[in-house]
Amino acid sequence: MIFKEINKEYVGKILFFLSLILFLISISKINFGLNVDEAFSLMITNTNFLETIHLTAIDVHPPLYYLILKLFLGVFDIFGFDPIISGQILSILPMALLLLIDFTKIRKDFGWLVCGIYAICIVSMPNFMYYTLTIRMYSFAMFFVTVTYLIAFDLTKASSFKNWILLTVFVILSFYTHYYAVIGCLIIYLMLLIYFILNNRQQIKYLILSGIVSFLAYIPWIYIILTQINKYHDNYWIQPLYGEQLLRTFWYVFSSNTFSSMIIGILLVCSLVILIYCFIKDTNKEKIDFLAICALSILIFTIVFGLLISIFIMPLFNERYVFPILGIFWLGFSILLAKNYENKKIFAFCLVILLCASCINTIYYINSSDIASRDMEILGNITFEEGDVIIHDNLHTQLTFERWYCPQCDNYNYYDSDVNSMQIIDEAFANNHTVWVFYRDSGSTRLRGSDGSLLNALSQFYNLEPISKLEPDPFNNIPTEIFKVNSSK
Numbered sequence: 001m002i003f004k005e006i007n008k009e010y011v012g013k014i015l016f017f018l019s020l021i022l023f024l025i026s027i028s029k030i031n032f033g034l035n036v037d038e039a040f041s042l043m044i045t046n047t048n049f050l051e052t053i054h055l056t057a058i059d060v061h062p063p064l065y066y067l068i069l070k071l072f073l074g075v076f077d078i079f080g081f082d083p084i085i086s087g088q089i090l091s092i093l094p095m096a097l098l099l100l101i102d103f104t105k106i107r108k109d110f111g112w113l114v115c116g117i118y119a120i121c122i123v124s125m126p127n128f129m130y131y132t133l134t135i136r137m138y139s140f141a142m143f144f145v146t147v148t149y150l151i152a153f154d155l156t157k158a159s160s161f162k163n164w165i166l167l168t169v170f171v172i173l174s175f176y177t178h179y180y181a182v183i184g185c186l187i188i189y190l191m192l193l194i195y196f197i198l199n200n201r202q203q204i205k206y207l208i209l210s211g212i213v214s215f216l217a218y219i220p221w222i223y224i225i226l227t228q229i230n231k232y233h234d235n236y237w238i239q240p241l242y243g244e245q246l247l248r249t250f251w252y253v254f255s256s257n258t259f260s261s262m263i264i265g266i267l268l269v270c271s272l273v274i275l276i277y278c279f280i281k282d283t284n285k286e287k288i289d290f291l292a293i294c295a296l297s298i299l300i301f302t303i304v305f306g307l308l309i310s311i312f313i314m315p316l317f318n319e320r321y322v323f324p325i326l327g328i329f330w331l332g333f334s335i336l337l338a339k340n341y342e343n344k345k346i347f348a349f350c351l352v353i354l355l356c357a358s359c360i361n362t363i364y365y366i367n368s369s370d371i372a373s374r375d376m377e378i379l380g381n382i383t384f385e386e387g388d389v390i391i392h393d394n395l396h397t398q399l400t401f402e403r404w405y406c407p408q409c410d411n412y413n414y415y416d417s418d419v420n421s422m423q424i425i426d427e428a429f430a431n432n433h434t435v436w437v438f439y440r441d442s443g444s445t446r447l448r449g450s451d452g453s454l455l456n457a458l459s460q461f462y463n464l465e466p467i468s469k470l471e472p473d474p475f476n477n478i479p480t481e482i483f484k485v486n487s488s489k
Helices: 002-026 034-046 049-058 064-078 083-110 112-124 128-133 138-158 160-174 179-199 202-233 243-255 259-281 287-312 320-338 344-380 394-404 421-430 451-457
Strands: 389-392 410-413 435-439 461-467 481-488
Touching: 002 112, 002 128, 002 344, 034 049, 034 064, 034 083, 034 202, 034 394, 049 064, 049 202, 049 435, 064 083, 064 138, 064 160, 083 112, 083 128, 083 138, 083 320, 112 128, 112 320, 112 344, 128 344, 138 160, 138 179, 138 287, 138 320, 160 179, 160 202, 179 202, 179 287, 179 320, 243 259, 243 287, 243 320, 243 451, 259 287, 259 320, 259 344, 287 320, 320 344, 389 394, 389 421, 394 410, 394 435, 410 421, 421 435, 421 451, 451 461
Parallel strands: 389 410, 389 435
Antiparallel strands: 435 481, 461 481
8 A cells, every 4th residue: 555655656757757747838939929809918018097997898708807917018028038038928927827727735735646647738738738828818717717716625624714715815816807707717617505404514605705795806807797798688699609619618628729739639638537436436436526526527617607607698609719728628537537536547548638638739739839930030031011901801900900919010900801912902002012912821720810812802903923932830920921012913
């Protein structure tokens, strides 16, 4: 038995050390590539605080992350950091803190093996490396919700004034970071209520008090939420394609955008099913086992509530919105996997699948980041002057360049019904401005792209000089080809 315990600890330590290497790999991929939402995040940091909050409301997100980003960029600007780099460093911090909590609290409460498995999950499962550097609120929301869940678990073991304060604080932080973090925290509250009803009714009054304080703290933003619902009820970018969204959410949680990742993702689901089956068959269940099942079920309940909100209030379900819950989800997976350590066949199978998924996700992320770096180097060699005209055939590229890369240029979308491209080009020539055409191959990515009609139409009237070809990558909203319009035919 002593040998087995030492061996289990040794495995956990190896996994944790491996996770640190993977984490360093992910943060080494800092580059200047942005997607359309990151460009929005950076754009609104150039406004004052009231304007930032107003633009946040337009973006249909709570304001806390944007305010943190604004303050952080302001501090780093003193030292001459580029805002893109500063924003990525900020997104790294919650992931680093979660690793620290894993090494301290989770290791202490659940042992080295859970600590090591969980570390692998939070640095290399699908989308975790991506959100480690993405200049958005997702890493913060995931961190706040995960800490909320850990504090809630502590409260089921022993009540303390300190933990009730911490729970309330992290719930409020979650509320003001992402709407799906709100859903996750409400489910945690509900689970705590059920637990206290069954086991410790004396704590219910503290739970209710925590909920009241959290609600009162959120009142200033509730009016904004109601305004957003009224404004976007029938005119929001998310489409009510619930079956398709459920399928995308499944792939989002378990795989990256490659065939090999999808195969290993299916095997990862099989591993999870096996671990849940082992839990059901176990006749000696402990509190930690129920903690794991609750952690897994929060993701399911969040998806259900998100779909219900989308059906009955307004479409507000997108696969990436479940990311704030994934820190809890993979904790549940880690606990169940560690629980089966003595069953060597099941443990070895699930661990191998997990490590294969980790390798595939890491390779995918490295390749995508390297593409983004090469593309940004090409773009950096092109000079865009104030007053230049850029004709886009993709809404995302238009918004990305309009918001951040080329705000000094006049950016137009060829498919906008209000845009007369020929007239715009002729006027630019009359004013001695350069005209660029940004083409994005829609067949190369899952982003909204072109059917090729832009190039076909303009080439009939103008000479299009090929300037650069870029590699399509799924993380950044940049064109795949850039042309310079030289003259009329």
